[in-house]
Structure formats: C-alpha cells, structure tokens
Amino acid sequence: MVDTALEKIVGSENILTAADVLAEYADISPAVTPKTPGYAVRPENAREVEAIVKWANENRTPLVPVSSGPPHGRGDTAPYTDGTVIVDLSRMKRIIRIDSRNKVAMIEPGVTFGELQAALAKEGLCAYMPLLPRRNKSVVCSVLEREPITRPGHHWDSTDPLLCAEVVFGNSDRFRTGEASGPDTVEEQWEMDRVQMNPFGHSHVDFQRLLSGAQGTIGIVTWITVKCSYLSKVSRSYLVPSDDIEPLLDLCYQLVKFRFGGNIFIVNSLNLACLLSSNHQEIQDIKKELPSWIMLTSFEGYGILPGDKVASEEADFKALAEEYRLKPVTTTGNASAAKASQLLLQPSPDPYWKTRYRGAGQDVFFLTTLDKTPDFSAEMNKLVESCKYPPQDIGVYIQPIVQGTSCHCEFNFYHDPAEADAVNELTNQACEKIAAMGGFFSRPYPAWKDIAYQQAAGTAEMQRKIKHLFDPNDILNPGKLCFSIPEVR
C-alpha cells in the first residue's frame, strides 16, 4: 500500500509497484542477497527529492537512490531491507547549462553519456569518459563513483571531473557544495559570472568529497557540474603492442608524467578484442592476432594550434617508444587504433562490451601503482588456474589515474551467466589475494567491501560518525560501505 503522502509528492503515476517493473531494480551481482523493493518513486526535481527524504525520515523508511538504468551489477543499489523505496532519478535528465568558455556542464542524474556528449559537441566540447560505459549509465553516478576516466593527464584529483553538486542530505537538508553555495539561485549566480566551477569548500570542508564514493549513503545528488574538455579538431591514435607489459608501463609512466597524449590505458588482448568486436566469434578472431598487451594512446589537437600540438606530442611519444624498444602502430591484426579511439567518445554500443565474450562478467578492481600491476596480474593467473577458471578468459584493464600517481587495475572474469556462483567464489579469493598484496579497494562494492574495511577500521569508525551527521536516521542506502543495517524499522 503506497503512502498517500508520497503520492502527493510525486504523483501516483510516478510510483511504480508492479513486480516486473521493480525487478528491473534488482541487482544481478551474486555478491548480494536480493530484497525486493517496496516500490520505486520517480521524482522530477530537487524539491520532490527533498520531500521524499523528509517523508522517509518521518516513516523511518530506507531509500536507495538509483540513476542508471538496468542491469545493476555491483550491488551498490541493491536493497538490503524489505520495504525499501527506490528513488529513481532517471526523470531528472536536464542538461541544465553548458558553459563553453569555462568548459563546465551542469547536469541532472538522469543524463547519460550519449546525451551529454551530443549536447557538448554542439559547443565544441566533450566529456571526460570512462571506458565505454553502459548506454544507460548515468553520468552523475559514474562521476560520483569515481569511475576512472581514460585521459589521465587531465585527471588531477580522484574526484575529477566532479566540480560542484546540489545534494539533499539524509536529514533532508538541501545543500550546494563548493562555489555553488550561497544566497542566490544558480541562475542569479550566472548573472554574477559564478559558474559553479570551483569545487573547494565552502570553508574548511570539501563537501563534495563526502559525496564522491559514498554510494548514495550521505545524500541524494540532484545535479552536479563537471569539467569538460575541448573537442579535438585533430586526433591521432596508436596502439602499442607488446608481449611484455614492463616496457609498456615504462612508456605509460613517461607519457602521463609529461602529459603527452589524451587517452592512455593498457588492456590485455582479450579486453581490446571485447572493446572492438560485437560477439564471441569476432572477439576470438581479433584476439588471436594480438600480442598479450596493448597500450592505446591518442593525441588530441585543440586550441589555437591543434595540428602543432598533436605533431609535437606525437614526436616525443615516438622517441620515447623507441627508447623502450616499442613500436607504435595504427593497426595490429584486425585491431584499429582509430576505431578504438572513436569508440572512446561514446558509451558502449549494445551489447555492453563486458557481456560480449561470454554473456556475463564479474569485475574486480582496485587501486595500486603501475609498477605493481605485473605482480597482480601474475598472481591472478596463478589463482584462476587453481580454481580451474581458464586464464585466457580474464580481461585486464589498467588505467593510470591522478596524473600517474596511481592506477585503477581491473580484472574481468568473463563467464557464462550460469557459472555465476563459481565466479563469485573466485572473486572472493581474488579480492583476498589482492588485499594481501597491497591492492587498495578504494570503491568498496558489496563483493569486496568486507575485505576492504578489514584493513580500514579507523576510516570506518570515522565514516560512521560522519554518516550520523548527515543521515542520523540511517535512511540512505543502509548496509552499504561500512554501515550496518538498522535492526528496527
């Protein structure tokens, strides 16, 4: 029975109760025990979100904010308690403003990468993209979850490209972070040339850092501003193949340190094949022609001398590659650098690239430094062999972040959906191994959150105190991160 107060807030047409519809909010991750949400509400704006959070506090009803479309596979939006109300933000899909001079876009949670890229292109800009996100992936969600972007030279801080945000905290206070706070509406701020581009503060707290990586446990974000890049007028891309990952890492360090190149990342042959192909057979055909490892790098020309920029970076890149006895190519086997680079500007075409090889995939990712990645890779190979999982079915993605000071290291255990339980067990073992080796689970999704927090007792204690300040009734996404599920509702 839907509360009439809630109907008054969003209208009965925006309260979803049908079982088949609610099933779409279920999480397919084997790491979570699914609970069916009571219903889903679809607010239209921040005022409605605020009212929903107030209602939830009065009724002690847990809320789980969701902004991306299905399938949900990481467990962070899975309801952990019966009666949970999903706050589906997909109706909030305005691109509120694009400021081309300052390269800032203000967007609501329902905006997808495809929609944002199309709008930005008209202004001569482009978004900082994660690696081929799902077509219905929310930009806001991706940014808040610190999904790595493929342009490490522009990734100054772990929160990039996040700038400012409007949020409804768990106590129902509406708040704007960084430069966006103040007595004026955002429209009035624009009149003052305040464009919500500066993320600091207000004051002695960086509030946006408490939202980033929070999995919706601190507040429900109703818009963010993101920094954008110029759309390239000239672009040149290369694949750097190698059977040995070490020289690729050396080159990668140099490129990122000196900020040569735009997109820079390393994948193994299987993942490059998955990115470039549309089905299992094609993947196998492409993969067999590839060396073990490939670095993709692109040179992006924009500004007043786009051609000169690309030429200059390209020359240094080639000289560096030669130092490490590497040979950059534009194609290798059936893999084309230009095609790969073009793909990076958009979400993944369907089917999603991580499902193309075997129908499903379990990701395990963590932070480390580039020089440590070969050790992790070797250990994963050993581990899967002991678990009778075929090593050739592991995808690897290494993404330098924060201008090369660390990297996102991701293993993809591709599998038949029917093998989910076995892969879940493999994932557990992999996570334990990774943690023991010093891998850092900065983004603790349910599959490895317990392992992550085993080594972070002080952080957990502090996070619980902070959570209490912003969400004293534990309304928001209970049970995630280090937070327990309240026993009495």
Add this chain to the structure above:
Amino acid sequence: MKLAEEEYKALEAIVGAEYITREPVILDTYNQVWGNVFFFDEKHSVRPAAVLLPANTAEISEVIKVCNKYGILFKPFSSGFEYLSLSLANTRGILLDLKRMNRILEIDAKNMRAVVEPYVSVYRLQLEAARHGLYTGRIGVGYSAGVIAAECCHHGCQHTMVFTSGYGRNTLGVEWVLPTGEILNMGSGESGGDLFSADGPGFSLRGILRGRTGANGGHGVVTKASVKLYPWYGPPQWEQTRKPGEPPSFGQLERVPDGYRVFVPSFKDLDATLEVSEELCRAEILYAFGIGIIGTAQMQEGNDEEWAMIQQMMQKGNQSFDPASGISVANSVVCVIGGRSAGELEYKEKCLRVITGKYGGSFSEQFNEPGALARAFADIIWSNGVNLRATGDFLPSSSSPDGSPAMLKKLALEEAEVKRRYEESGAFLSMGGGRMVSWRPEEHLSIGAQGISTAQYDPYDPASLAAAREFIDKLFDPRSPFNRYGVPSRGGCLQIEPVTHIHQNWGRLYDNYDVYLRKIKKMLDPNTVADWTAFIPPEYPDYAKDGDYVLPSYGKEEEI
C-alpha cells in the same frame, strides 16, 4: 593562565625537559608575528602557557591525551608564518612546535610522490625533488612555508597552480593525530601500504581534513603526508649567485634554466590582459603564470631600501614604465613554459606567441632582458616571499574567492573602488592607482582561479590601522554588496574567528555550511582541546550585534 604543576609535569614527562618550556621570554617569541596588531591590538597574541617540541607522532598523541585529561588547548604549527598559526583562544593553550619532525621520508620518483613530516619546507622539498626530476608547487609566502601546512592544514596559493594544482588536491596520504589523541591513517596507508591514495574505502576523509583551507590546527595534527609531485624540467641543482659584497637577497640565477622559457608580454589595457590570460591558461602550455605581479626587480637588503625603491617606483607614476606605449606591470603577465624536449618547448613558445600576438602583446626590453627573466623565473617558481616589507603589514586576499576569471574581474574592480578611497587618503600604500586585476589560475583554468588582492597598511599608524579595519569590515559585512561573491576567502583563509565571526555571519547565507562545520568540529574534538581561533568555535559566543550581523571585536580576549 599558567598550567598547574601537575599538568606541566605530565607534558614534560612525554617530550622530556629539554623540549618543553614555560619561560615567558621564550614564549613571547612565539606569539609575535605580522597581523597581530590588526586583530589583537597588540604586537603579541595570547601568550601560550607552554611550548613543546615533540619528536614524533607517538609523543603528539600522548600530549593530546594529556590535553584532554586536563582541558588544555593545543595548537600545532610548522613554520609559524601567519598570525593564525600561533593564535590561541585562551592562555591555557600550548603550542606544539613541530620543527623536530623534519624528515623527507620518501620520494617515489616513478609514482611522483613525496612523503614528508610537518617541518619540511616547500623549498627543501623542491631542492630534493629536483634531483629526481620532480617539483612541488610554490606557495606565495616564501621559501620556508611547510609542505603539510600548504597541502593539508592551511591555505597556500601559488602562481604554479596552473600546472601543479594545490589547496589539498595534491594530498595522497595522511597520518593524522585527532584531537582525542587517536591516530588516523587515511586511504591506502591505513593498512601499512604505500601512500598513493587518500580516498576511501568509500567516501574520502579528505573532505573533513580540509576544504578550501585547512583547520589550522583546529582538528588535530597532521604528522605525515604524502603529496603529489610534478615534472621538473630544470637541472638537479642550481645556484643563485651574487657579486662580492652583495647581500643574500641579491642572489640570482644567471639565466633561465634549460628546459624552461620565460616571457613577459605586455598589453594595451586591462581587458586585453585578462582576455589573453584566459586563453593562455586554457592552452595547457603554462608551467607558471602571474598577472601584474612581476618579480623582475631585485629584493632589497632591508626595509628602508625596499621602501626607497617603492617610492622611486611610485614617482614614476601609475606603474607605467613607458607611458608612450602604455606598458605597465598591471598589464603585463609572466609566462613560464617548460618541456622535456626542444620540440615541446618550440610548440609551447609558438602557441604563446600566436596567442599574445592575437591580443597585440609586446615584449618590452625592460621585462624581457635575460637577467629580468631569470629573476622572474626564480620568483615565480620558488617564491621570494610576500610583500610585507613596504609598510610592515598587509591585508591579503581580502575577499578572494575562487571562480571564473570573469567573476574575479568583476569583484576585483568593485573592491578596488573601495580600496582606492583609502589609498587616496594615504592610509594605504598606493602603487599608482592604475586599474589592476590579478588571479591565479588553477589546473589550466579547468576549476577556475583564485582571486588575489592586497592592501598594504601600517599597523603602527593609528589612521592606517583604522582604515584597514574599516576596509575589511566592509568586505566582511554580509549586508554589503559583496555578499554575492562568496564568503570572504570562501569561509576560511586568514580570519581570526573570535574577532571577525565569519562563520556566524555568513553561514546562514551560504547553505548553513557552518552548521556542518561545527558538527564536524564537535565530532572530532568532543572536549574542545584543539584551538579553534582559525577554524570554528564550538559554540557561537554572544557577541555584540547589529541586527543579524555580529560586529567585529578587535582586541584580545584572553578567556573566550
């Protein structure tokens, strides 16, 4: 108020008798810095009850536990440059002088990070990092500023932020002694691993470590930090030479180091200067950049010589070195580019010349002769320090928010109109009265820039001091026309809270940020033992008000 013997002995037992003092003559060397007269009416701020020099994190933790036991206020500092790094809310406060914790613990050249203790200065890290081909951004206040102070605990803005970022965005790991004495390691360091990320698991505790500014000791002691480093294109070592008999301040580089080029183009007016500045910054070619602030002149040996040089400059009139062409400091910019190859430098120089040409830029001999460029390089890369010497004091960044260049221009011009009156009356030093706007770009302008403006006044001239306070009161009054640009200094920079009441006055206008800040303070420091004068009061005291506005209360209150 002195500490009881039992209290003093408890502290002494932790650090040893050699590293604690309550000698008044020594204590008073710790609480006299610039800015005191402005805020406290006296040369000295509140005298500490004792000063301790702890050796390590364990000692600091124990000291803080004693503070909790006896209700003693503590405040840590490293270089102690600013008045707010030494101010105390009451006389039962102790200062923790961290100069014994001065080690560079690690430089990981490959992963571009350094792990340092609190008394490692920016310049010392710059010297060491250069040996590894790396660099840490300079801080405006000079060579001796602490790395941890700038990155984790205080403010710290700089002309290299265009390339090296700042304001805490370079922090990769932190060891933090909380006001309860507990030790918190953030991020990847908590498990004992390498300090390459301070974020998580989950949301980042960097959010409460600092915002635009740090807590200035108001929520504990950062005893170790890992900071991000950036490429250094110059030599592993350098020497600033001087002729026999010249003072140390005359030391200079003979030329701009290989790997860098410096240009000081000038433009016809302010509008052109600011337009070209935006385009240069967004071209992603700059290593350091300054508008209207050109350190091409030598620093003089003493204050009298410095003052004489300024008088000479003023006589030349309106900062204009060449009235015929209109070339002036205000309409000139310092551009430093760096590159690891000749090709990279050539591209960047070509780009710079095309952009400056588009706006009619010219390269005057005066600013662009090799010696001047070398001096400009040294000043902007390593910082010669702040300009306190002309009048003995200054009001830095009086409103100074961060944001878009267009907003900062608007604000600076409005603020300059107010300041002009004081300059014309002789209360503030006038550099000629020309229109001038300066901002410091952050990350190639991708997150905006920091507005910067200064007013120089004489704290020992009653009229000048009164004018300085009147000027700041106008900017800090939330009923003023400036209230739409953001909280002064974005709510934290150089104010003394018991005097200026920034949070109490402005929080309600700015989404009640102060409510959360105060809750965070209480959560971290339940017994209020970490000094809050440059953070936030645990409760708002009942001060004199004009309507909603809490009036400034200049002067020293020893028992707040």
